[in-house]
Amino acid sequence: MILCFDDYAEQAGELADALAMPCKLVDRHRFPDGEVKLTLPVALPAQVIIYRSLDHPNEKLVELLLAARAAREQGVKELILVAPYLCYMRQDIAFNPGEVVSQRIIGRFIADLFDTVLTVDPHLHRVHHLKQAVPAKRALALQATPAMAAFLRTHASNPILLGPDSESEQWVKAVAEPDGLRYATCTKQRLGDREVSITLPDIDFRDQSVVLLDDIISSGETIARAAVACREQGVASVDVLVTHALFAPGAESLLKDAGVRHVWSTNSVRHKTNAVSLVALLGDALRSWLH
Numbered sequence: 161m162i163l164c165f166d167d168y169a170e171q172a173g174e175l176a177d178a179l180a181m182p183c184k185l186v187d188r189h190r191f192p193d194g195e196v197k198l199t200l201p202v203a204l205p206a207q208v209i210i211y212r213s214l215d216h217p218n219e220k221l222v223e224l225l226l227a228a229r230a231a232r233e234q235g236v237k238e239l240i241l242v243a244p245y246l247c248y249m250r251q252d253i254a255f256n257p258g259e260v261v262s263q264r265i266i267g268r269f270i271a272d273l274f275d276t277v278l279t280v281d282p283h284l285h286r287v288h289h290l291k292q293a294v295p296a297k298r299a300l301a302l303q304a305t306p307a308m309a310a311f312l313r314t315h316a317s318n319p320i321l322l323g324p325d326s327e328s329e330q331w332v333k334a335v336a337e338p339d340g341l342r343y344a345t346c347t348k349q350r351l352g353d354r355e356v357s358i359t360l361p362d363i364d365f366r367d368q369s370v371v372l373l374d375d376i377i378s379s380g381e382t383i384a385r386a387a388v389a390c391r392e393q394g395v396a397s398v399d400v401l402v403t404h405a406l407f408a409p410g411a412e413s414l415l416k417d418a419g420v421r422h423v424w425s426t427n428s429v430r431h432k433t434n435a436v437s438l439v440a441l442l443g444d445a446l447r448s449w450l451h
């Protein structure tokens with residue numbers, strides 16, 4: 161059985177359909193002081209999947225704690241978390257004394273609640289395996305790149321794929337290579353939460369169709385700066401394809417002002433740019449674990 165909350169009921173329902181299993185809602189009541197009361201379905205089976213993407217994570221983490229512990233109290237033996245976007249993975253090192261390394265702490269918090277954690281393209285740059293960040297019995301990070309490549313085959317004509325920074329090379333390369341597309345990455349310097357500088361690679365961009373490809377749009381600064389730099393080089397068009405459409409306030413207008421034509425995202429995070437479904441990817445990974 162899949163359990164979901166109202167925010168991701170549609171995606172969870174699609175996944176349940178793909179796996180031919182029931183999907184039930186965790187009811188959420190908010191008290192006047194802001195606390196929540198959750199009500200789970202009763203008579204839960206031995207194996208339960210909780211589907212919830214962890215964008216806007218702070219309240220969701222408390223709700224996951226309540227739901228997972230309550231499911232165990234009902235006798236659930238195996239709990240699987242499907243969180244297409246996994247929060248707090250970016251804070252993976254203390255740059256100053258006293259800075260909290262959230263990745264480690266949230267990773268352990270989630271691993272204490274769930275036997276298995278399934279996610280897509282987590283932002284891991286200093287560790288290489290999800291299990292190092294989320295030490296659950298089983299932790300699997302899927303890649304959205306095959307679904308992105310399939311999408312681009314029908315939505316872009318011979319584009320140059322451009323990653324905005326060196327970290328994005330893994331995704332750009334994985335999407336470009338199977339179809340023999342040209343790809344490159346920019347050099348990025350992050351100066352603050354909402355301030356980055358981007359230097360384009362030395363390529364002739366004139367009249368080319370560029371697709372900027374990255375894992376996350378948060379403030380939108382990275383993609384906007386890259387798009388502006390491309391347009392200054394006389395590109396024919398700039399489109400954007402990302403895995404996780406976090407879109408902090410202001411990001412949308414930033415991209416529009418930068419002259420981005422289309423923004424496409426996977427449905428890991430609910431957003432109006434969602435164009436690439438991850439249901440088949442998640443379903444295939446889960447199928448072998450179900451009993």
Ligand SMILES: O=P(O)(O)OC[C@H]1O[C@@H](O)[C@H](O)[C@@H]1O
Pocket residue numbers: 250283324325327353354356374375376377378379380381382383
């Ligand atoms: O520039 P914004 O949109 O705020 O942040 C997203 C970028 O910051 C990085 O961590 C991500 O990999 C992406 O390149």
